[in-house]
Amino acid sequence: MALALPALLCLASGLALVSAGWSWRGPFASDLTLRASLAVGYGLGIFSVVFFLARAFGVSNFVVVDVATLSLLLAVFFLLRNHATRSGTFRKPAEALDLPRWLQRVLAVAFIVSLCAALYAAVMRTLGHPHGDGWDAFSIWNLHARFLYRGGAHWRDGFSTLIPWSHPDYPLLLPGAIAHFWSYLGSDEPAVPGVIGLLFTFSTVGLLVSALSVLRGRASAMLGGLALLTTPFFIELGSSQYADVPLSFFFLATVTLLCLHDQSGDATASGQRGLLVLAGLGAGFAAWTKNEGLLFLCAIVAARVRVFFRPERSGEADPRGPAQRLSDRAISVAILLVAVAPAFLLIVWFKHSIAPPGDLFSDPATAFHKLIDPTRFLAILKWYGKGFLRFGHWLLLPGTLLLPALYFATGVKPTRNFGPGFRSSRLALVLTLCGYFAIYLITPYDIYWHLRFSLTRLFLHLWPSTIFLFFLTFRRAIGSVADSR
Amino acid sequence: MQQVSRPPLARLTIATLLFVLGCLLSILRVVRDAPRPGYPSTDDVSKRSDQRFAALKAALPSRGIVGYVGDSSDPVADYYLAQYALAPLVIDRSSDHALVIGNFPASLHASVEHLQLVTDFGNGVVLFANKDAR
Numbered sequence: 330m331a332l333a334l335p336a337l338l339c340l341a342s343g344l345a346l347v348s349a350g351w352s353w354r355g356p357f358a359s360d361l362t363l364r365a366s367l368a369v370g371y372g373l374g375i376f377s378v379v380f381f382l383a384r385a386f387g388v389s390n391f392v393v394v395d396v397a398t399l400s401l402l403l404a405v406f407f408l409l410r411n412h413a414t415r416s417g418t419f420r421k422p423a424e425a426l427d428l429p430r431w432l433q434r435v436l437a438v439a440f441i442v443s444l445c446a447a448l449y450a451a452v453m454r455t456l457g458h459p460h461g462d463g464w465d466a467f468s469i470w471n472l473h474a475r476f477l478y479r480g481g482a483h484w485r486d487g488f489s490t491l492i493p494w495s496h497p498d499y500p501l502l503l504p505g506a507i508a509h510f511w512s513y514l515g516s517d518e519p520a521v522p523g524v525i526g527l528l529f530t531f532s533t534v535g536l537l538v539s540a541l542s543v544l545r546g547r548a549s550a551m552l553g554g555l556a557l558l559t560t561p562f563f564i565e566l567g568s569s570q571y572a573d574v575p576l577s578f579f580f581l582a583t584v585t586l587l588c589l590h591d592q593s594g595d596a597t598a599s600g601q602r603g604l605l606v607l608a609g610l611g612a613g614f615a616a617w618t619k620n621e622g623l624l625f626l627c628a629i630v631a632a633r634v635r636v637f638f639r640p641e642r643s644g645e646a647d648p649r650g651p652a653q654r655l656s657d658r659a660i661s662v663a664i665l666l667v668a669v670a671p672a673f674l675l676i677v678w679f680k681h682s683i684a685p686p687g688d689l690f691s692d693p694a695t696a697f698h699k700l701i702d703p704t705r706f707l708a709i710l711k712w713y714g715k716g717f718l719r720f721g722h723w724l725l726l727p728g729t730l731l732l733p734a735l736y737f738a739t740g741v742k743p744t745r746n747f748g749p750g751f752r753s754s755r756l757a758l759v760l761t762l763c764g765y766f767a768i769y770l771i772t773p774y775d776i777y778w779h780l781r782f783s784l785t786r787l788f789l790h791l792w793p794s795t796i797f798l799f800f801l802t803f804r805r806a807i808g809s810v811a812d813s814r
Numbered sequence: 815m816q817q818v819s820r821p822p823l824a825r826l827t828i829a830t831l832l833f834v835l836g837c838l839l840s841i842l843r844v845v846r847d848a849p850r851p852g853y854p855s856t857d858d859v860s861k862r863s864d865q866r867f868a869a870l871k872a873a874l875p876s877r878g879i880v881g882y883v884g885d886s887s888d889p890v891a892d893y894y895l896a897q898y899a900l901a902p903l904v905i906d907r908s909s910d911h912a913l914v915i916g917n918f919p920a921s922l923h924a925s926v927e928h929l930q931l932v933t934d935f936g937n938g939v940v941l942f943a944n945k946d947a948r
Contacts, residue, residue, distance in 0.1 A: 432827055439834045446841045450848035457849035460859035460898075467859050468894040472901060480902035483877050491879065491906045492897060494890070519860075552833065559837040561844045724843040726836040734836075738829030740822065 332521075335376075335513040338395045339506075343372025345402035346610070349409050350603030359542040359550075363585075366535035367607070369528050370578045374614035375402075377505030378675065380512070384477060384484050391512050409603065424546035425803040426739070433548060440551045443558040444534070451530055454568035455523040461570030469496050470572055471522055473504035478511040490685045498687040500676060502618040503572045522570045529575040530567030533793050534558060536578065540585040541800050544592060549800040552735070556728050556796050560721040562789060572619050573786045579615035580625055580761075581793040583608050584754040587629075588801060591748030602664050609668020617672050620687065621765070621790060626669055628760035630662075632753040637662050658749075688773055696771035705776060709769045712780045720785040721792070728792075732799050741803050755798055758791050862892065862919075863899035869935045870915065871900055879904045881911030881944065883926055886919045893917070912947045916940035 347367045354360060375398065383394050428436070460467050472495050476487025488497040503525070510521045537557055542550035557563060567574040586608035590601055612629050615622030637658040680687075690696065699705055718727045747755075765787045772779045874880060882905045886892045896917055897905045905915065914929055918938035925931065929942035 426826065426830070428830060429823070429827065432830060436830070436834060439838060443837070443841050446845050450844045453848040453851065458857045458859075460857060460863075462857075464891070464894075467863070467898045472894075472898050475898070475901040480877070483902060486877060486902055486904050489879075489904050491904055494894065495897070548830075552830070555834065555837045559840040559844065561840055561847065564844050565847070721840070722843065723840045725839050728837070728840070731833055731836045735829055735833045738832065739826050740829075741826075 331514050332510065334392075335395070335510050338399055339372040339376045339509075340368055341372075342375045342395070342399050342402055343368035343370070345399060345406045346371050346375065347607060349402065349406040350607040350610075355543045359539045362535050362539035363543060366532040366539060367582055369532040370536075370575070370582060371607075371610065371614070373506045373525060373528070373575075374502055374579075374610075374617065376509045377502045377617065378672075380477070380505045380509035381501055381675075381679075387482065389481075391509065424548055425800070426546070426548040426552070426741070428548050433551075436548060436551045436555075440555050440558075443555055447534075447558045447564050448531070451527055451564050451568040454565065455527060458569070459519040459523060461522065461526075462565070463569050463571065465572075466522070466570035468494060469499060470503050470570060471507070471519075473497075473499070473501060474507035474511070474522065475517055477501070477504055477508035478517055485683060488684050493688070496687075498680060498684040499572075499620060500617045500622070500679065502614060503575055523568070526568055526570050526574065529578050530564065533563075533567075533574060533578045533581060536581055536585060537793050537797055540589065540797060544588065545800055545803060549803055553796050553800045556732065557793055560723065560728055560789075560792065562720060562722040562785060563792065565722065566786065566789060571786070573789055576615055576618045576622050577790045577793050579611050579618060579622065580758075580790060581797060582611035583615065583625075583629060584758075584794045584797060586611060587750035587754050588748070588797075589750075591750035602661075605661055605664045606668045609665045610672070612665075613669045613672025616669075616676055621761070621787065623676060624764040624768075625757065625761045625790075626673065628764065629753065629757040630665060630669065632756035632760060633662055633665055633749075635756060636749045636753045661749075689768060689771065691773055695773070699771050700767075702770075705770050708776055709766055709780065712784055713766070716784045716788055720788040722785075732796070736799070736802075739803075747801075751798065751801060754794065758794055758798070762791060859895065859898075863895040866937065866939060867896060867899040870933075870939050870941060873933060873935075873941060874900065874903060874913065874915075877902050879906055879911060881905075881909050881914035881942075881947070882907050882917065883909050883914055883929070883942070884917035885921070886917070892919060909942075909944055910947050912944060914942040914944050916942055 344364065347364050351364065355363070376395075379394055379398050380391070383389070383391060388394055454462060458466075461471060472492075473487055477484050480486055487495075490497070503522075506525060507522045510525075511517045514521070534554055534557055538550045538554040541553045563574065586604050590604040590608065608629075612622075612626045616626040717729050721728050769776060769780060769784075880900075880903060882893060882896060884892055884896075893905070893907055896915060900915075909926065909929060913932075914926075916926060916929075916939070918940070921938060926942060928946060929944055932941040932943050934940045
C-alpha cells in the first residue's frame, strides 16, 4: 500500500504530460494503450528528474514536490486542451496486411500465447533474481540508486572516482526513479527496481503494438508485437534490472511519436506540435537513461536537420508553397531542439558538476590511432555480422532473418515515399549504430572484451524501433484480399 | 495514402504462417530458460553482499571512505558486492585508510601485514585498523 501513492503520482504525472502533448484521438483501445504505455515511461522519467533536482537543491519533502509537479503538468494539460480538440481526429488506418479472418485469429492466439509466456518468464526471472541478473544491476544501476537514497545530503559520494567500474558518469534516470520510490517506502526494497524493469519491458511492447495498430492496423501490430515478445534476450534483459530496455523504450517512443506526427493529418497544425515536443522529451529521457541515449539524441537532431534540408519525396500533392514548407520545417526542427534542451542541459550540468570524466575519451591521442586501425574495423565488422544473427538469443531462426524473409515472402512492395518522421527516425537509428561502431573503434578497453560484453545489448536498444519502422514500410495493397475471397 | 500492388493471398498466408511459427519457436526458449516456480532463488547477490556484511555495516561509520583488502576467486565482483552492501560508505580498494575492510570468502581466519585486527565478524569478514594510514 505504501507504493500506491508514489505509483499514482508517477503515472498521473506521465499521463498529464503525454495528454498535454496529445492532439488527436485514435481508435479507443489503441489510443488508450499508446497513451498508457508512454505515460509509464514518461512518468518514471519525470520521477527521476524530480528526485535528482530535489536532491541537488536539498529538498527532502518529496510528496510536496511531486504534488506540485503533477499540478503544474495538469495546468499545462488544461491550458492546451482546447488546442488539442481542434486538431481533429486520426483517420482509422486501412489494414496494411489484409489477412483472411481465420489467419487473423491464429495471429491473435499466437500473440496472446507469446504475451502470457513472456509475462510468466519475466516475472519468474524477476523473482529469481531480486537484485537483478548480472553485474551491471548491482554494480551500477542499483548501487547508484542506493547512494541517491541512502546518501541523503551526501548523495554525491556515490560519484567518486574511487569506484571506477560503477561508471559514475552514467546518467541517472533509472537510479533516480528507483530512489524516488524507496524514499516513499522508507527502505531500499529490491522489488522496486524489479517492478520498474517489468514496467519498461511491457510498456515497450504496448507502445510498439498500439502505435502499429494506429498506423498500420491490427495484423501488422500483432506481427510486430510477436517479433518483440519472442526475442528471448529482450525478456531476459528486461527483467535483469539493466538500463538497456528502458533505453530502447525511449528510442521507440521518440520514433513512434515522430511517425505519428507525420501521419496525424495536418502535421503543421499547432496542436500536432505537441507530438514533436513529446518526441523530443523522449529523446531527452533516453539521454538521461544511458550515455548511448545521448548519442541517439544527437543522431535524431542531426537526422531531423538533414531531412529539413532535403526536399520531401512524398508523392502526395502539398498545397503549401515553398516558403511555407521551409517555415514549417524550420519550426519543427526548432520545436525538437527546444524539447530536448532541458534534458540536454541537465546532463551537461550532471557531467560537468557532479560526475567524474568518463573513460572512453580519456586518451585522445591513442583514440585517434585506433580510429584509423583497419584491424579494429575488421574485428568490429565481424562481430556486428555475428551479433546481427545472434543478439536476440533466438531458437533456430533469428528474428533479424525472419523480418526480411516476411518482407520478401509476402511480395508486398513497400512505397518509397515516407514522411520526414520515418526518414529521420531511420537515419537516426543508422547514425546511432555507426556511433556505436565508432565507440568500439576508440574504446580504451580490450576491444574483444568490450564487444563480447556489450554488443548484444547495443543491438537490442535499436530492435523495438527497427521492428516498428519495418512494419511501417507495409502499406495497404490495392483492392483487398477480402474482395477476392 | 500510397497504394501499392496487392500480393497474392496464398503467398501472404504462407509467409505470415511461417513467420508466426518461426517466432513461436523462440518463445519456447523464453519459457524454458525462466526459473521454475517453487524453486528457491538462484540469486547469490544478497548472500554475498547484504547478508554477508550486515554485522560489519553496524560497526562502520554511516558515511565517509574506508579501505578494502580481499582475496577470492572473484575479487572484483566481491569488492563491488561489498560496495553495494555498504553504500553510502565509499569503499576504496586500498589499505591506506584508518579503517580497512577485509573480505576473504575462501579463508575464515585472515590476517594482513601492517594491519591490526579490530573485529573478526566470521565467515572471512574482518575489520582492520591501519595506524600508518595517511
